[in-house]
Amino acid sequence: MSHLPPEEKLIPTSCVHNCSGRCFLHAHVKDGKLIRLSPGEEGPDSPDCPQTRACLRGLAQRHWLDHPDRLQYPLKRVGKRGEGHFQRISWDEAITAIAAEMTRIKEAYGNAAMYLNYGTGVYGQISQSWIDDSSRGALPRFFNLFGGFLGYYNTYSAACYSAAAPYTFGEVEGQSPDDLLNAGLIVLFADNPAETRMGGANIPHYLSLAKERGAKIIVIDPRHSDTAASLADKWIPVKPTTDNALMAALAYVLISEELVDQAFLDQYCLGFDEAHMPPGIPAGQSYKSYIMGLGEDKIAKSPAWAEAVTGVPREDIVSLAREIGLTKPCALVQGLGWQRHAYGEQAVRALPVLAAMTGNIGREGGGPGLRPGGHKMPMGWMPAGTNPVKARISCFTWTDAIRRGQEMTAADGVKGAKRLPANIKMIWNYASNTLINQHADINATAKLLADERQCEFIVLHDLFMTPSAKFADIVLPDVSHFEREDIVTFSAGIAYAIYHRKVREPMYECRSVYDVCSALAGKLGFAEAYTGGKTEQDWLRECVREAQRQDAEFPDFEEFRRIGIYKKKPARPIIAYERQIRDVSANPFATPSGRIEIFSPRLWEMNNPLIPAIPKYLPAWEGPDDQLAERFPLQCIGYHSKRRVHSTFDNLAVLEEAVPQEIWLNPGDAGARGLQSGEKARVFNDRGEVVIPVKVTPRVRPGVVAIPQGAWWQPDTRGIDHRGNINTLTKYQPTPLAFGNPQHTNLVEVVKWEGDAE
Structure with a gap:
């Protein structure tokens, strides 16, 4: 970039979020501070090998990185779960407390009582928060060496x-x-x-x-x-x-x-x-x-x-x-x-x-x-080994596994075992807002998690005090991907890999998941087995070596790290x-x-009528013909807003200006309720109530209302959510075959809001 001021330097980086983008970015750094992000320069753009152009979310990440609400140091809960009251503790206190609780739970209930909650807030060959069947990355490696954990299959996105x-x-x-x-x-x-x-x-x-x-x-x-x-x-x-x-x-x-x-x-x-x-x-x-x-x-x-x-x-x-x-x-x-x-x-x-x-x-x-x-991009992973616990659940059914885990069998979606050997007693929630915000029926989930006799210990590791973080016992401040190094890959019309370098040193007392797991492994007596004497960059070198074994054209580590991106133009479509x-x-x-x-x-x-041998139309509960429609006549669906990646970035005001949180109503439905654009409405059913601004538009069919999913749950003292989180309204009822997420199946009523938040 010839016009770059001499005091600025460019550092290759990326997004690591669950939007399927993984775009190449350049961080503009001056005096150790990120001053802006721009699309990375990656050669000419062509129809068969397009540039990886970032969207408004990716380019807004500077505001996310430097957000004043970043978690700064470890916290310990005081008061009741969910109230959001915490006190500052040292890292040594946090590591000691987590190690002690993990040891207690293992001895009392076994490793199957420990669950790594589903989340997709971070992607990368070391720090990935989503755990697939191959069990790879820093967090599952740590738990496997500790004796294993209750695994999951499926995703909230695509279970069915x-x-x-x-x-x-x-x-x-x-x-x-x-x-x-x-x-x-x-x-x-x-x-x-x-x-x-x-x-x-x-x-x-x-x-x-x-x-x-x-x-x-x-x-x-x-x-x-x-x-x-x-x-x-x-x-x-x-x-x-x-x-x-x-x-x-x-x-x-x-x-x-x-x-x-x-x-x-x-x-x-x-x-x-x-x-x-x-x-x-x-x-x-x-x-x-x-x-x-x-x-x-x-x-x-x-x-x-x-x-x-x-x-x-x-x-x-x-x-x-x-x-x-x-x-x-x-x-x-x-x-x-x-x-x-x-x-x-x-x-x-x-x-x-x-x-x-x-x-x-x-x-x-x-x-x-x-x-x-x-088209696939070869890449190695930080190996996690084998999970000694063979039982797995559908990722949507973890609340059932807290309530009645030992009763759950294959009929409830349990795989790898005839039944679960234990109820979930500990949850580790990394880079995930699924503990509360993204799960169905928030009010019921909050009530369950608030009962410390059920799930006895919750650790959360994230960047912000999300709605989920308020239900943790220990909160750990994470680094952003701009404050560590990792590799992300992308597969679609073309395939590519991006090396995102550290843009600046970690803020405050924030520590990466690899660093946290290394410290815990040391406290529990298996540090050498966990780290193998390797730094994060050492593990990334091994990832690149594996990529080179599969693709002779893949650059060596230093070149890949310097350039930041390797793209592979396909010979023909799949x-x-x-x-x-x-x-x-x-x-x-x-x-x-x-x-x-x-x-x-x-x-x-x-032999299940809800799982027919040929695909059939099955009238849905809370579908348009459900008798419940007499009380709640509108079908409520969630959709993915371009201003968020699920719940990531909901706290960025600059993106709120671009795409506000609103409920879409057809003009006929709005007129029947005396609602106009910009007014606030109550949206409710038997599970909960939200207050949200209205957008009257013919862009949604009559009888249907649409709420962008991912807004951070903000209940008042009466339990009414004033941010417009659709999961205040959604039902927990796993689908028949996949035991998956049915969170677009909701009947609601909408009326004008007459009050104020408490």
Whole structure:
């Protein structure tokens, strides 16, 4: 940067947040202080290898780093849990107290009573807060050496997707987004990448290029999202929880008008029609029988039927079906919004059926009806070893594991053991606001955590006194990623790795998770086993060596650290299941039958009407036809605001100016309640109440209200939240198959707010 003042220096850095961006940034540092962030210089921009441009959140991180509310030193709770009263303690006191409580709980209940709570506030090869099945990084390494911990599977974001899609395809592959340029028609179901994935070499880039090349884009969503506003040729607003009824009607039109690729279905699929069912299944159980009214319910899933369920006019359903059936190739893409519903597993499995019916699987410009995949970037990790505790729970069910852990079995989603050996008695919550803010039914969760007889000890390690931090017994001040070093990777239309260097020394008494775990390992007597005599940078050198073993072009450590980014331009897009479609006998699908299982024998054997063997429309609890709608007539959905990454950055005023926290109401619903934009409203149901400003807009369908998720819960003395946290209203009821998060399934009422906060 030739115009850079001589007293400034540039340091390569990145974002580490759960927005799927991982953008390359340059930190401008003067006299040891970060003065601004700018997009990193990474060479020329081209359609097939775009620059990783940061969004408003990434560029606003300076305000986050220097926020006056940063945690500065360790704290110990005084008073009752949740009241938010703490006193300052030294690091030695904090480490001693944590080590003593961990030892006590291990001796009294065993390691399975210790839980590392789900969180995605930090990504990186050492400091990652999300723990996947491979159990890697600084925190799980420490707990594994201590004897293990109760693990989790799934995510709050994609539990139903991860659980359901393998029943159709076996191993789940997504078409890479650079292949969207080959599509003639792109239909996005519950997908809003223009707000959720703004930065980086991400999906909106490829959607824009596809549109420039002539592709038509249709968005199906209850809300006229920024994706619909900026990219779509057509928006189809559907009632939440009814997407399966819409897809069933689309299938009905495709069958009725002979727009089905029967040869594809015959060759590659199990269970589409009665002639291709597994042996021993009674007649009438195929997908076609269900659609045409020849199955058990005897209801033809016609456009007229679907109109009454979904609110989508029948003529729009017919038109959409014809476009999907006649446009070749057609990319049917699903987001994650619709699977965070009461029966979210059904939508995940239904869209691939439409992709199969139209013969779009395994071909350029088409796809399997799943989420986009990505080109992979090889990278090593700080190894964590093996967790001696084999039991795992769905990450959404941890509150159940506090209440009745020893009663939980496979019927409650327990894996790796017949039942849990202990209730959760200790929680370590790192870089996560899921302890309170992001979990369902905040009021019930707060009541549970306030009872110290249930979960006896909670440690929280974070940057700020979040709503979750107020329920901790010990609060530890974390460093930001600008105050340590790590590596993050990205996989989408291109793949890249970013080395973020330390921009400045840690503020106050803040310490990294590796530093904290090293100190605790020393207190507990296994420091050498934990660190191996290595610094964080030593571990990162090993990560790069592993990347070089997998990719001969990957630069050496010093070069990678100096430049800050390594990008890999793909030779061609990833075409999901291309091998199987080319020769399915030589490359069968990873299902028991070796075929695309529209009918799943494994699900059939479960004999659970809420987990049908073919994807069906199941009317949802707290859906539009629930009797509860007489009291709470509006469907309330959460959406991801572009001003936050989940709850990260909610405390930044500069982003609040860009996108305020508001509830969206359709003009008809607002008028019936005497509400105008800018006024405050009460939003309530039997679980709780929030007060939030109103935005009256036709960009949300009638009967639906939308609240941006992630706002920091701020209850007054009556328990009324004055920030607009949707989880004050959401229900804790895990989904049937995935035991996942249904937090978009809520009925509420909205009225004008007449009072003031206490």
